[in-house]
Amino acid sequence: xxxxxxxxxxxxxxxxxxxxxxxxxxxxxxxxxxxxxxxxxxxxxxxxxxxxxxxxxxxxxxxxxxxxxxxxxxxxxxxxxxxxxxxxxxxxxxxxxxxxxxxxxxxxxxxxxxxxxxxxxxxxxxxxxxxxxxxxxxxxxxxxxxxxxxxxxxxxxxxxxxxxxxxxxxxxxxxxxxxxxxxxxxxxxxxxxxxxxxxxxxxxxxxxxxxxxxxxxxxxxxxxxxxxxxxxxxxxxxxxxxxxxxxxxxxxxxxxxxxxxxxxxxxxxxxxxxxxxxxxxxxxxxxxxxxxxxxxxxxxxxxxxxxxxxxxxxxxxxxxxxxxxxxxxxxxxxxxxxxxxxxxxxxxxxxxxxxxxxxxxxxxxxxxxxxxxxxxxxxxxxxxxxxxxxxxxxxxxxxxxxxxxxxxxxxxxxxxxxxxxxxxxxxxxxxxxxxxxxxxxxxxxxxxxxxxxxxxxxxxxxxxxxxxxxxxxxxxxxxxxxxxxxxxxxxxxxxxxxxxxxxxxxxxxxxxxxxxxxxxxxxxxxx
Numbered sequence: 291x292x293x294x295x296x297x298x299x300x301x302x303x304x305x306x307x308x309x310x311x312x313x314x315x316x317x318x319x320x321x322x323x324x325x326x327x328x329x330x331x332x333x334x335x336x337x338x339x340x341x342x343x344x345x346x347x348x349x350x351x352x353x354x355x356x357x358x359x360x361x362x363x364x365x366x367x368x369x370x371x372x373x374x375x376x377x378x379x380x381x382x383x384x385x386x387x388x389x390x391x392x393x394x395x396x397x398x399x400x401x402x403x404x405x406x407x408x409x410x411x412x413x414x415x416x417x418x419x420x421x422x423x424x425x426x427x428x429x430x431x432x433x434x435x436x437x438x439x440x441x442x443x444x445x446x447x448x449x450x451x452x453x454x455x456x457x458x459x460x461x462x463x464x465x466x467x468x469x470x471x472x473x474x475x476x477x478x479x480x481x482x483x484x485x486x487x488x489x490x491x492x493x494x495x496x497x498x499x500x501x502x503x504x505x506x507x508x509x510x511x512x513x514x515x516x517x518x519x520x521x522x523x524x525x526x527x528x529x530x531x532x533x534x535x536x537x538x539x540x541x542x543x544x545x546x547x548x549x550x551x552x553x554x555x556x557x558x559x560x561x562x563x564x565x566x567x568x569x570x571x572x573x574x575x576x577x578x579x580x581x582x583x584x585x586x587x588x589x590x591x592x593x594x595x596x597x598x599x600x601x602x603x604x605x606x607x608x609x610x611x612x613x614x615x616x617x618x619x620x621x622x623x624x625x626x627x628x629x630x631x632x633x634x635x636x637x638x639x640x641x642x643x644x645x646x647x648x649x650x651x652x653x654x655x656x657x658x659x660x661x662x663x664x665x666x667x668x669x670x671x672x673x674x675x676x677x678x679x680x681x682x683x684x685x686x687x688x689x690x691x692x693x694x695x696x697x698x699x700x701x702x703x704x705x706x707x708x709x710x711x712x713x714x715x716x717x718x719x720x721x722x723x724x725x726x727x728x729x730x731x732x733x734x735x736x737x738x739x740x741x742x743x744x745x746x747x748x749x750x751x752x753x754x755x756x757x758x759x760x761x762x763x764x765x766x767x768x769x770x771x772x773x774x775x776x777x778x779x780x781x782x783x784x785x786x787x788x789x790x791x792x793x794x795x796x797x798x799x800x801x802x803x804x805x806x807x808x809x810x811x812x813x814x815x816x817x
Contacts, residue, residue, distance in 0.1 A: 294421065296421075296422065296435070297422065298423070299419075299422075299436075303415075303417040306377055309538050311369070311370075311534055314532055315363050315371075315532045316378070318361050318532070319358070319361065319378045319500060321493060321495055323352060323354050325349065326349065326351050328352055328354075329349070331347070331350045331495075332345040332347055333346055333348045347495055356528065357495075357496050357528060358498065358530050359497055360483065361499070361531075362529075363375070363501070363534055364503050364504070364515065364531060364534065364569075366504065366552075367504055367536065367548070368539055368544070368548040369534030369539055370540065371534050372405050372408060372469050373412075375469065375500050376393075376409045376412050378467065379409060380441075382439075382465060382493075383440070384437075386492075387437040387439060389439045389465070389488065389489055390464050390488050390489075391440070391442070392466040393405055393406065393441055393443055393466075394443070394466060394467070395445070395469045395474075396447050405469045406443060410426070431443035442463070446478045447474070448474075448475050448478060454481070455478060455482075462487050462488035463485050463486050464489055464490060464494065465494060465499065465500075466482055467502075468499065468500070469502050470503055471503045471510055472503040472504070475509075479501065483499050505567055506569075507747075515531055516569060518741070520570070520738045534567060536549055537549075570591075577750050577751065578746065578747055579749050579755075579758075580749065580778065582722040584725070585743070588733055588735050589734075589743065590734050590735065591737045593633065593736035593737070594633040597622065597633065600662050600664055600665060602622055603622070603665050603666045603668055604621070604622055604663060604667055605621045605668045606620050606670070606671075607619045607780035607784040608670070608675060608692070609672055609779050610672055610674075611771070613640065613645070613769050614771050614773070615640065616637065616638035616645045616646065617638075617741070617776040617777050618635065619634075619635055619636075619739075619742065619780035619784065620632075620636060621633060628729075629734065630731060630788075631734055632733070632734065632735040632736060632739060632742065632781070633736055634738065635738075635740075638653070640767075651691060651695035651696065652695055668705075668706050669692055669703055669706070670705070670708075670783055670788075671784075672783060673709065673710055673783075674711070675687060676688070676707070689705045693705060712783075715755035717785075718755070718756075720793055721785055724785055729789075733785075741776070744774060746778060749778055757778075759774070760772070
């Protein structure tokens with residue numbers, strides 16, 4: 291029997307009272323200019339090399355050219371981010387005939403258990419009746435309205451057999467909502483965005499995608515919230531970030547109940563992330579090799595500004611891998627109070643063509659001069675950096691290049707290295723003990739050391755106790771590299787050398803390590 295034709299409802303009961311934060315996001319999602327409500331037109335801005343016309347959206351009323359296209363609603367749980375996204379999809383499908391809206395998440399299972407239920411709740415709450423005004427096909431994952439507009443469920447998980455998301459094929463959609471965007475890859479998001487082209491010109495004028503997520507430490511934070519230094523991200527044209535907290539939910543009863551539940555969370559980092567939307571949280575990972583690292587205990591905001599002294603020696607520990615970057619870790623040690631200050635990480639990135647020893651050494655020199663550093667420099671790190679490259683002449687290695695670039699002037703650089711690599715299992719155990727206060731030492735790390743923090747959280751342990759350095763492939767360059775471990779290696783080498791009395795005692799089985807660091811003092815590094 292043919293299915294009964296859907297019909298438009300005679301009336302709708304749309305009860306939508308957004309909070310100020312929700313309304314701020316709501317304006318970005320509409321087809322009109324978010325500044326003045328004016329219409330959007332396409333303005334000819336020139337021609338490409340093949341003489342094809344190039345256009346850019348502009349408000350015909352106020353001249354605004356930064357039209358919202360990719361929006362992130364991010365912050366604490368329960369802030370109403372997913373709800374406003376669901377309302378946006380449903381209202382857009384009612385407003386425009388024959389559009390295709392996508393609601394996506396990492397897996398269909400998680401989507402059906404969350405946002406899909408919210409969408410169905412909104413539709414019914416507004417007075418629409420299933421199989422009269424809309425139809426749900428659970429097999430295909432669709433919700434079709436009487437006017438042929440449709441909401442389609444999509445799974446966004448990365449699949450090894452489909453790294454380029456060919457499964458999206460030549461699909462065409464009008465707008466998209468990605469819930470829990472932090473669980474998917476940036477490439478998955480960008481591929482879906484490239485498919486937003488169905489009836490776009492007749493409806494929203496520009497492609498529009500909304501992403502929602504709780505605070506995370508991956509690409510979402512870097513692109514929309516904070517850069518690698520912890521500074522506010524510089525957003526690309528058409529991209530917007532709206533922060534949410536649970537206190538932005540307009541449902542007072544829900545807010546009170548949910549806030550009480552979140553306050554019961556014992557882990558402070560999790561509470562900061564879910565209750566207050568804190569993006570500077572640090573996760574705990576029981577599987578990590580540095581199990582005694584604690585963000586609450588070892589990370590400090592503004593540590594470099596407080597602790598750095600340009601008149602005292604600074605230690606720069608090097609790792610010479612070129613992908614994903616060349617890495618250095620900068621530290622000072624107060625031997626009298628037994629405190630190690632990890633002040634900053636300084637990276638040589640491929641995009642800047644600084645993932646090589648000469649280029650990064652030149653940047654290091656420039657920074658030291660800007661900091662007016664006069665206390666001398668110790669160069670340490672990976673002992674294998676002493677090996678001569680096949681492209682260099684005898685007597686030339688990474689460390690000779692660094693010292694040559696830094697020169698013999700006011701910087702007074704000296705190379706100080708372990709004779710060989712310390713056993714990886716033992717050194718990682720030693721570093722863990724230092725985190726735990728071994729021999730009375732306190733280790734503090736500036737909060738802006740993002741890559742080091744990622745290493746300490748995500749570096750897993752093999753069954754034999756060594757670091758699990760699994761490789762990943764850069765989707766743009768095809769280069770395979772170890773994702774984690776470069777900055778933590780710098781930390782390992784630094785602690786094993788400069789706390790070497792404690793390190794030697796630990797290797798010999800001393801459980802407390804309370805010794806006097808005479809070897810270091812005699813070399814002139816006492817503060």
